[in-house]
Amino acid sequence: MAPRTATTEEEILTIFPQDFSDLDLSFTSSSASTSSFATSARSSLSLSLPSFSSFSSSLIKPLPHHSSDPRWSAVRAAANLSPNGALQLRHLKLLRYLGSGNLARVFLCRLRGFDDDDPNLEFALKVVDLNAASSAVEDRVSHVRAEARALAGLDHPFLPTLYARLDASHYACFLIDYCPGGDLHSLLLRCPGHRLPLPAARFYAAEVLLVLEYLHALGFVYRDLKPENVLLRADGHVMLSDFDICFHSDVAPALHRLPRRRKSTSGMSNCLSLLQGKHEGVDLEFVAEPESAFSRACVGTHEYLAPEIASGVGHGNGVDWWAFGVFVYELIYGRTPFKGGSKEATLRNILVGELKFPNGSAEYSRRASAAAAKDLISRLLERDPGRRMGCVKGAAEIKRHRFFRGVQWPLIRNIMPPVVVGQTAGATVAAVGKFSRERRRLLAWKWSSRSSNQQKRLFINEEIS
Numbered sequence: 001m002a003p004r005t006a007t008t009e010e011e012i013l014t015i016f017p018q019d020f021s022d023l024d025l026s027f028t029s030s031s032a033s034t035s036s037f038a039t040s041a042r043s044s045l046s047l048s049l050p051s052f053s054s055f056s057s058s059l060i061k062p063l064p065h066h067s068s069d070p071r072w073s074a075v076r077a078a079a080n081l082s083p084n085g086a087l088q089l090r091h092l093k094l095l096r097y098l099g100s101g102n103l104a105r106v107f108l109c110r111l112r113g114f115d116d117d118d119p120n121l122e123f124a125l126k127v128v129d130l131n132a133a134s135s136a137v138e139d140r141v142s143h144v145r146a147e148a149r150a151l152a153g154l155d156h157p158f159l160p161t162l163y164a165r166l167d168a169s170h171y172a173c174f175l176i177d178y179c180p181g182g183d184l185h186s187l188l189l190r191c192p193g194h195r196l197p198l199p200a201a202r203f204y205a206a207e208v209l210l211v212l213e214y215l216h217a218l219g220f221v222y223r224d225l226k227p228e229n230v231l232l233r234a235d236g237h238v239m240l241s242d243f244d245i246c247f248h249s250d251v252a253p254a255l256h257r258l259p260r261r262r263k264s265t266s267g268m269s270n271c272l273s274l275l276q277g278k279h280e281g282v283d284l285e286f287v288a289e290p291e292s293a294f295s296r297a298c299v300g301t302h303e304y305l306a307p308e309i310a311s312g313v314g315h316g317n318g319v320d321w322w323a324f325g326v327f328v329y330e331l332i333y334g335r336t337p338f339k340g341g342s343k344e345a346t347l348r349n350i351l352v353g354e355l356k357f358p359n360g361s362a363e364y365s366r367r368a369s370a371a372a373a374k375d376l377i378s379r380l381l382e383r384d385p386g387r388r389m390g391c392v393k394g395a396a397e398i399k400r401h402r403f404f405r406g407v408q409w410p411l412i413r414n415i416m417p418p419v420v421v422g423q424t425a426g427a428t429v430a431a432v433g434k435f436s437r438e439r440r441r442l443l444a445w446k447w448s449s450r451s452s453n454q455q456k457r458l459f460i461n462e463e464i465s
């Protein structure tokens, strides 16, 4: 898959033209010539037809979990320098082009007048040109609105924080967290066989699952899951990006009764309780899944489209769980399951093709967790949404699957992410640097204890200093 060429300084000036009075054009760049990220050729498709509305600039209020982030105080301080107290594009210094998709171009930037060496003050600026010719203005406006709505309401460690919304002329700009680790798709392309070692695949899948759980609990159906949209933060944890085709629906949280389970371990107390007819198990489970979500829009990325989107019958929350199945498959096997020679062939495979798993990969076929992965993927890639894992009981059901056995869900954001061959040096060093030697040893053991010898080499261990 050919990476897109990086935008040059001239192109950046084209994005912000000379008559754009709000912007200081003194762009300084030492690295505009090459982007460190390969952008994806698998762009999202969108055929929805929403309505037009006008925009206004705004500084987003810090949400509780992020209120102590130094970026907030910097953004506020910069805004206070302005006569109207609002952040403007001239407060930002664009440093480098990061990538682009169908809708937007994204730049690394910093606030002018702040410490130039402080990596904590770097941001990503996502710029959408509403006049661009590639799609109808109405479509672009609707996507910007969807993205703005989602970003403004999110507050999760694996999702971007929206620091400011800047609208000027026909540009809509979002100031969000910068992810120096690039995206998972670029990482896959640099890995042997374009796939991740199983423990790393499990780690990224687990973090993405938590994000989908959170989005669904808020009523958002994401619709654009793919490795290109999973960015890696400086600490190596994920950040799901790109909310322009998500949609919102009501969600009615419920407590679901779980089937009672017998204790699987042996022991005197266990025997006694069985003799007494007692069973152990959690009885109730909290589920917040937007089951009533419904849309007929044909949006998403071909290889990741659920059958109900491909057939046009209308879709709901289940499309994210289908896409999650494709995502886990791609992380593990290095390709998507239904990809055909053309987009039409891919769609046909999604609708009627057989789900096949590559064989012959000794590393995967030997392992019990590979069997677990296959089972999980098969349950997610169930064509009938009514029978698809996650559609009714949400992420809670998926988290319980044996593929994720041993994942410490509440602590995962504090676990050191796996370091994979092919990861950009910056992200690796940042991730490693955050942890003391002792902690690295402990965490390395956790990650590598179940890995094969070959995989052990792929993960961080005591030798890394």
Ligand SMILES: Nc1ncnc2c1ncn2[C@@H]1O[C@H](COP(=O)(O)OP(=O)(O)OP(=O)(O)O)[C@@H](O)[C@H]1O
Residues within 6 Å of the ligand: 037, 038, 039, 040, 043, 044, 098, 099, 100, 101, 102, 103, 104, 105, 106, 124, 126, 160, 176, 177, 178, 179, 180, 183, 228, 229, 231, 241, 242, 244
């Ligand atoms: N916060 C960020 N930090 C670093 N790079 C980013 C960030 N956000 C986006 N990028 C880069 O910019 C590229 C395009 O961004 P994005 O996917 O948000 O654009 P888009 O036009 O909305 O995409 P799509 O065509 O999927 O709708 C990404 O693939 C990534 O390489």
